[in-house]
Each structure stands twice: as C-alpha cells, then as structure tokens.
Amino acid sequence: MNPHLTSDELGLLVDPTEAEFRSLSQLVYDHFGIHLTDKKKALVRGRLNKVLKTRGLKTFSQYLDTVRSDPTGLALIELVDRISTNHTFFFREAxxxxxxxxxxxxxxxxxxxxxxxxxxxxxxxxxxxxxxxxxxxxxxxxxxxxxxxxxxxxxxxxxxxxxxxxxxxxxxxxxxxxxxxxxxxxxxxxxxxxxxxxxxxxxxxxxxxxxxxxxxxxxxxxxxxxxxxxxxxxxxxxxxxxxxxxxxxxxxxxxxxxxxxxxxxxxxxxxxxxxxxxxxxx
Ligand SMILES: C[S@@+](CC[C@H](N)C(=O)[O-])C[C@H]1O[C@@H](n2cnc3c(N)ncnc32)[C@H](O)[C@@H]1O
Missing domain, CATH: 3.40.50.150 (Vaccinia Virus protein VP39)
Known part of the structure; x- marks a missing residue:
C-alpha cells in the first residue's frame, strides 16, 4: 500500500464526531421531524459521505455550516433526500x-x-x-x-x-x-x-x-x-x-x-x- 495516499484516495469514509452527529440529528429533527437515533449513524455516514465528497468537504462540521448558510434551502433538501428512506412498491400491504x-x-x-x-x-x-x-x-x-x-x-x-x-x-x-x-x-x-x-x-x-x-x-x-x-x-x-x-x-x-x-x-x-x-x- 502506498503510505502517501490520502484517506480520500483510499476511499475511506469521513466519520462524524459525537458532537457533529448530535448537531446533524438536531437539524434534521427541527426541519423534518425525523429522529436519527445512534443506530442510524452508520447509514447517515454512508449516505452523506457522497455529498461531502461532491462538495469537496473534509468534515461534517464543514458540511453542517454549508447547509445552515445556504440561503436557497437546496442543501437542506439534498440532506433530507439522502437520509430519508423511500422504499415502496405497488400493492404494498394489499x-x-x-x-x-x-x-x-x-x-x-x-x-x-x-x-x-x-x-x-x-x-x-x-x-x-x-x-x-x-x-x-x-x-x-x-x-x-x-x-x-x-x-x-x-x-x-x-x-x-x-x-x-x-x-x-x-x-x-x-x-x-x-x-x-x-x-x-x-x-x-x-x-x-x-x-x-x-x-x-x-x-x-x-x-x-x-x-x-x-x-x-x-x-x-x-x-x-x-x-x-x-x-x-x-x-x-x-x-x-x-x-x-x-x-x-x-x-x-x-x-x-x-x-x-x-x-x-x-x-x-x-x-x-x-x-x-x-x-x-x-
Ligand atoms: C418508506 S416511504 C413510504 C412510502 C409509502 N407510503 C409506502 O408505504 O410504501 C417514507 C416517505 O416519507 C417521506 N418523509 C419523511 N419525512 C417527511 C416529512 N417531514 N415530510 C414529508 N414526507 C416525509 C420520505 O421522503 C419517504 O418518501
């Protein structure tokens, strides 16, 4: 393994700190009523890492700042799009x-x-x-x-x-x-x-x-x-x-x-x- 590769190049995921995950959960709860328990941490990390990557962000704190300061509200919409589960099918619970x-x-x-x-x-x-x-x-x-x-x-x-x-x-x-x-x-x-x-x-x-x-x-x-x-x-x-x-x-x-x-x-x-x-x- 090349010791000079960055975590990005290695494809490693950025982990939210406890404080970052709490802030993120609070933001999601305040805006959408969705309750992100600790059990959802891995799921949130997986889904939001792609967003961090696309936006060129290194930490969840940077990401939270971006979402909070976006005057268009689009970053918030992208956030809920990523974390909500849309699974469904025709004639479910028939x-x-x-x-x-x-x-x-x-x-x-x-x-x-x-x-x-x-x-x-x-x-x-x-x-x-x-x-x-x-x-x-x-x-x-x-x-x-x-x-x-x-x-x-x-x-x-x-x-x-x-x-x-x-x-x-x-x-x-x-x-x-x-x-x-x-x-x-x-x-x-x-x-x-x-x-x-x-x-x-x-x-x-x-x-x-x-x-x-x-x-x-x-x-x-x-x-x-x-x-x-x-x-x-x-x-x-x-x-x-x-x-x-x-x-x-x-x-x-x-x-x-x-x-x-x-x-x-x-x-x-x-x-x-x-x-x-x-x-x-x-
Ligand atoms: C699992 S799907 C349910 C789909 C369908 N009703 C069914 O039973 O198959 C849950 C949906 O709730 C939506 N949802 C979650 N929070 C919401 C909110 N605050 N306002 C409106 N829709 C929300 C999600 O975007 C997601 O599409």
Missing amino acids: DHFHFLRDVALNELRSETEIRIWCAGCATGEEAYTLAMVAQDWAERTGYRGSLRILATDISLTALETAVAGRYNSDRVRLVPQDFKRKYLEGLGEDLWTVSPALRSLILFRRLNFMDQDFPFRQQFHSVFCRNVMIYFDRETKEALVQKICRHLAPGKYFFIGHSESLGRTSSDLEYVQPSLYRKGAP
Whole structure:
C-alpha cells in the first residue's frame, strides 16, 4: 500500500464526531421531524459521505455550516433526500386496498368527487396503486363523479421518479394481471410505465409534514400515511396525526403502515382494525 495516499484516495469514509452527529440529528429533527437515533449513524455516514465528497468537504462540521448558510434551502433538501428512506412498491400491504375497494369507496357513491391523499408517497407506487383501485372500482360500479388523488412527499428526487412513472418489474410484481394489462404499458427491457389515464388522476406535490398547517381547501375522504411515522418520535407523530385529522372528513378513513400504531385513544380517530382508523362524526 502506498503510505502517501490520502484517506480520500483510499476511499475511506469521513466519520462524524459525537458532537457533529448530535448537531446533524438536531437539524434534521427541527426541519423534518425525523429522529436519527445512534443506530442510524452508520447509514447517515454512508449516505452523506457522497455529498461531502461532491462538495469537496473534509468534515461534517464543514458540511453542517454549508447547509445552515445556504440561503436557497437546496442543501437542506439534498440532506433530507439522502437520509430519508423511500422504499415502496405497488400493492404494498394489499389488504388496505381491498378495504378501500370493498368498504371506503362504496360509502362514497353519492359524492360528486372523491378525494384521496397519499401522504408520504415516495416514488409514487402507492399513489398509482390507489389510482388503479379507484379507477377500476369506478368502472365496475358506474361511478360518474371525479376521482382525485393528491400525492405528497418531502423528497424531490423521489417525486421526480413518481412523476416520470417508470418502474422495474420488481416494483410492479404484485400488480394483478388484469390491472397490469389495463393500466401499465411495457417499455421492454424490464421497464413499465403508467397509463396516461391513471396519471391524470394524480397530482404530485412537495410537502413537509413539519409545516404549521397544510394548504388544502377541502377535506379528504381517505388518507394513506403509511410507513412514514416510523421515523418520528411520539410527540412529532401525535402532532402530525392531529394536523392530518383536520383535513380528513368526518367518518372517513386514515390508513397507516402495518408495523405502525397510533394508540387506541389518540386524537379524534377511532380504531377500526390494525393500521386502520376512522375519524369520528362531528
Ligand atoms: C418508506 S416511504 C413510504 C412510502 C409509502 N407510503 C409506502 O408505504 O410504501 C417514507 C416517505 O416519507 C417521506 N418523509 C419523511 N419525512 C417527511 C416529512 N417531514 N415530510 C414529508 N414526507 C416525509 C420520505 O421522503 C419517504 O418518501
């Protein structure tokens, strides 16, 4: 081994000191509500080293200074893009979509418009799944109103993928065959794209759950906020659930991830079954 090679040339990773990791965690918590425990240290180090390298920075202190002093806020967006986990796929936790089809949508037959919020949509698979299920339900039941799906996330790179709407086979593996035929087009080379009809039902937008309030004029008939709150501590989670509830119509449904729970007494939500809640009537 050449003793004169620098750590950079050796490809070694820069380690955050204890103090640097604490400052970084605080920054991420203050802006995004994401709780970075010590267990996440290796993951954070791995993901952020690439950013340090690209920016020509030698320490995490330098990196923190860059993020804090960036007036455009883009460095902060890049930070959350790197540390948030966007893993998702079509028809994930499929029983929720069965409930949507068999119960929630049927209760909305007399509405002229059905509004669903996919909160924390990552790269879009969940929103397109909702669109498939709702569109198929509308075709089968003769529903004549309009279907509208708002899909939001904090990560711009995830949203870019969502808008592009192109996915590899492993992401669409659980899409039923008839849905695949109706709503996806094969692009060859293991790539699928979503039909224009389905895209037209969805609006993708950037939204930070830590914002004071959300700019929605009308309430939603279902909110899917799944596998998002696992990153939040109890306080952040409760505050978010309260905020989301304000935008959910009375008697309507709130879906969370299968490994998540809200506690049976929290907010104005009634427990329906594991990972499913309903807002009480006013
Ligand atoms: C694991 S994905 C969940 C995707 C999908 N809901 C599912 O269940 O498959 C979690 C998403 O939450 C988003 N997220 C994390 N913190 C957020 C925040 N403060 N505001 C908005 N979105 C956030 C991440 O960017 C990520 O895309």
